């Protein structure tokens with residue numbers, strides 16, 4: 001493989017322009033999500049500070065001894081400390097549930113730092129709250145452009161916000177350069193910032209891999225399998241991975257919109273017709289994840305199709 005091309009993802013401005021030219025921006029969002037499954041977003045000057053503000057807390061967290069990190073409270077794999085995995089030895093992550101709510105973040109923080117770490121709680125909550133607005137705007141645009149906005153409130157109420165801090169160690173000479181294996185996200189929507197060091201790669205629909213190099217003042221918004229299924233396949237859920245290069249540890253941060261357990265994901269009738277036959281049986285995201293962690297799930301080329309494809 002020669003040197004990898006860089007994909008110029010559409011950059012969509014979510015600041016005041018989105019309000020003034022709502023319909024135009026909405027159409028850009030829809031087109032980007034149909035074509036790539038993702039786009040780069042900017043909104044005023046906030047992203048630089050917002051992204052940078054999470055580096056200190058991320059370093060504080062990952063520098064802690066393993067035993068301390070394991071005190072994180074959730075039982076779900078993505079929602080707690082994850083590391084030391086033989087297939088992705090460079091990768092570590094920590095998830096904080098309901099991160100847009102201060103008390104919830106602070107409960108997490110106190111489990112890790114019994115004496116408290118107010119800056120950690122404040123920063124992560126502010127980050128999540130700001131990005132949850134981007135999530136809601138994106139979902140509003142998607143549902144309007146597909147003519148299913150009457151389900152928007154239900155959709156928004158059926159999900160929680162999970163924030164995840166990720167760290168990738170510098171690969172040693174003998175290590176793989178692979179930071180994170182190719183995958184599609186299983187949730188509704190993911191908003192990613194590369195705080196320190198690039199490395200995110202996305203796969204185009206025709207199978208080619210591209211580097212994405214968002215600037216510090218933008219985030220990547222991408223569709224996960226649960227939203228792909230909800231829109232009956234009209235928007236693409238893309239494969240992506242992380243490849244390390246250089247000699248700097250990589251930090252990234254993401255807001256993951258996760259469907260609540262028990263909420264049944266089913267495409268609205270409006271999105272099913274002769275031209276668009278139903279693609280997936282109704283499913284619960286929690287069950288999809290359980291399947292993903294089984295051996296068959298790990299082997300499946302498309303977890304979603306194998307689990308609930310029609």
Ligand SMILES: O=C(O)CCC(=O)C(=O)O
Pocket residue numbers: 166180185192193194200240241242252253254
């Ligand atoms: O670290 C990144 O940029 C990507 C992380 C990612 O794809 C994930 O956690 O699902």
Ligand SMILES: [Fe+2]
Pocket residue numbers: 183184185240
């Ligand atoms: Fe991902």
